[in-house]
Amino acid sequence: MTDQERNKATVADIYATCWNKNDMKRVDEIFNEDLSHGLLLDGWPSGRDGFKKLVSFWREAFPDIHEDAIDLVADGNTVMSRFRLRGTHNGDFYGIPGTGRKVDIYGAEWFKFDENGKVTDYLYHEDTLGLFFQLGVMPLPHLAIAGVDGTEK
Template sequence: MDHATTMRRTYELISAGDVAGFGDLVADDFVEHEDNPGFAPDKAGTLDFFRAMTGAFPDLRMTVEDLIADGDKAVARVRLTGTHRGEFMGIPTTGASGDIQLIDIMRFDADGRVCEHWGVADMLSLMQQLGLVPDAAPA
């Protein structure tokens, strides 16, 4: 199975706002290892998270900049961009744009579906770009 293609497809579907299509690529027993407060670390919670993201950032785009696949895992460096046009996790709309980096690891089951995810996102940078946290003073 071509896990690199499946991983790229997850980002394409989310970027298109097709959270249900993304869900088709996710195993029913999926486990989310990234902490997304307020969302269950399972398939349903992850789909809810991306519905909230695409609602808050309707122009959200996830662009794969690097992707490495080996065995049952794939790792990607992804650029996430979007404009904050709706409430997200209690944060009122700012109208500001964000542009951050993500690192994602996905593990695939025997059917080729994503069954586990680990991720790191530069949320501090996003909060600074949205004007919610001041930029650090130069050293």
């Protein structure tokens, strides 16, 4: 197995174990302790604790969260993934109380690995706007333009 194949398998494992099974022991095994991440919210912890908090944040809002890697592309010591996230909004999410609505969005992540196969750098992005539409906290633009959402035009 090449390093690139190993790194792609590790990213697939992150979805299967960390996200879908909430296995935080795997986070400690997969991510470097000094993980650099793009989670820049005030008070967000550094290192791999930041990734653990990210998983916890989403799982509290969407307890049945399920993520799948749709595409995995490796180049050198980096892996890019396109993922699909599905779940039911049953808990607080950015101050939005649980709605009971099901969501289905896509996102992308970037992982950089060291020579030992541990993740050293991590960035992610999900379709937050699409998620807010699905939660019903924002009107769909085409409905708002047509006045279907009850607003006056």
